[in-house]
Amino acid sequence: MGNSKLTMKAIAWTKYGAPDVLKIIEIEKPKPKSDEVLIKVHSSTVTAGDVRLRSFNFPAGFWLPSRLVFGLFKPRKIIPGMDISGEIESIGHDVTLFNVGDKVYGTAGMHLGAYAEYICLPEKSALVKKPINVTYQEAVAIPFGGLTAIHFLKNEANINKGQKILINGASGAVGAASVQLAKYLGAEVTGVCSTENIELVKLLGSNHVVDYKKEDITKIGEVYDVILDAVGNLSLHHCRQLLKEHGKLISINTGLLTNLAALFRRNLISGVAGESKEGLEYLRELVESGNMKPVIDKVFPLEETTRAHKYVDKGHKKGNVIISMINNET
Numbered sequence: 001m002g003n004s005k006l007t008m009k010a011i012a013w014t015k016y017g018a019p020d021v022l023k024i025i026e027i028e029k030p031k032p033k034s035d036e037v038l039i040k041v042h043s044s045t046v047t048a049g050d051v052r053l054r055s056f057n058f059p060a061g062f063w064l065p066s067r068l069v070f071g072l073f074k075p076r077k078i079i080p081g082m083d084i085s086g087e088i089e090s091i092g093h094d095v096t097l098f099n100v101g102d103k104v105y106g107t108a109g110m111h112l113g114a115y116a117e118y119i120c121l122p123e124k125s126a127l128v129k130k131p132i133n134v135t136y137q138e139a140v141a142i143p144f145g146g147l148t149a150i151h152f153l154k155n156e157a158n159i160n161k162g163q164k165i166l167i168n169g170a171s172g173a174v175g176a177a178s179v180q181l182a183k184y185l186g187a188e189v190t191g192v193c194s195t196e197n198i199e200l201v202k203l204l205g206s207n208h209v210v211d212y213k214k215e216d217i218t219k220i221g222e223v224y225d226v227i228l229d230a231v232g233n234l235s236l237h238h239c240r241q242l243l244k245e246h247g248k249l250i251s252i253n254t255g256l257l258t259n260l261a262a263l264f265r266r267n268l269i270s271g272v273a274g275e276s277k278e279g280l281e282y283l284r285e286l287v288e289s290g291n292m293k294p295v296i297d298k299v300f301p302l303e304e305t306t307r308a309h310k311y312v313d314k315g316h317k318k319g320n321v322i323i324s325m326i327n328n329e330t
């Protein structure tokens with residue numbers, strides 16, 4: 001047994017609600033099953049998804065299905081948190097995809113449990129080796145926005161060279177990844193953000209920037225092949241003067257009705273982004289080739305996860321907010 005720790009620090013919750021439902025606890029360190037890896041977690045994130053789940057503030061129509069998945073009256077899983085970067089500390093007998101010491105990044109997704117010093121995940125999870133040219137904190141800033149951008153822009157809208165793309169909410173986690181992916185795929189990108197984020201959105205590669213505090217984007221007099229709305233304030237009705245004849249609106253922050261409507265409308269894309277090893281491998285290549293840069297707003301130690309959630313609740317983070325399990329790590 002040596003001197004390895006038998007317990008770990010983690011954030012636990014026993015009810016949905018305000019950030020104060022998140023408490024630091026000491027709990028037994030998990031052991032991997034035969035098909036699982038034990039990861040020493042270095043970093044996690046506080047995403048829009050994490051705060052939605054904590055406060056149970058889902059778009060219309062998603063309340064009941066989400067409660068059935070995550071726990072009807074209280075959270076089924078005691079430790080929240082999704083994204084992770086860290087190092088494999090041990091592996092189950094049947095694991096073939098990873099070795100002890102591998103530096104990995106990915107997401108626990110609906111499995112949750114990332115707000116902890118250790119997590120066990122099946123080797124088949126959305127988990128791969130992390131990009132070698134970035135730190136653990138930078139690596140964990142990639143999956144949430146990156147996987148969403150791949151799902152909607154690359155897989156669903158199939159955007160390609162020369163197309164004109166508008167990204168509404170360009171300074172958030174999804175927006176920052178979407179601007180960079182769209183640029184990489186050869187699109188001409190217009191990012192919509194507030195005055196203070198103009199420089200950031202330009203740095204990410206936007207060809208044009210619209211300041212939503214000064215201009216009404218429905219009246220900018222341009223037309224686009226694809227509009228990705230990461231804010232949730234654009235409908236097809238709003239976009240009728242913004243879309244080309246065969247243009248498409250990607251609406252990622254809308255209720256069940258819009259999701260259903262998208263099944264019947266050729267100019268509307270909606271739904272929920274998935275996570276996969278393939279997506280993470282694709283993102284790793286983008287990061288290693290310098291085509292996607294992680295955007296980090298603030299870093300909080302695990303003990304201050306409540307404070308991190310309070311910050312993200314305000315709705316104005318730039319890129320990503322990181323939770324660090326390792327003191328003084330960058």
Ligand SMILES: NC(=O)c1ccc[n+]([C@@H]2O[C@H](COP(=O)([O-])OP(=O)(O)OC[C@H]3O[C@@H](n4cnc5c(N)ncnc54)[C@H](OP(=O)(O)O)[C@@H]3O)[C@@H](O)[C@H]2O)c1
Binds near residue numbers: 253273
């Ligand atoms: N369907 C899916 O699968 C899926 C996947 C991922 C995320 N989402 C959803 O997508 C949304 C965005 O996620 P995120 O991670 O990017 O959130 P985020 O990081 O919190 O970013 C939100 C951004 O929106 C900007 N914003 C607020 N009001 C705006 C406006 N009127 N016009 C333009 N920008 C505005 C904010 O910038 P300022 O500070 O400048 O206002 C902020 O940077 C969330 O609601 C999330 O739940 C859906």
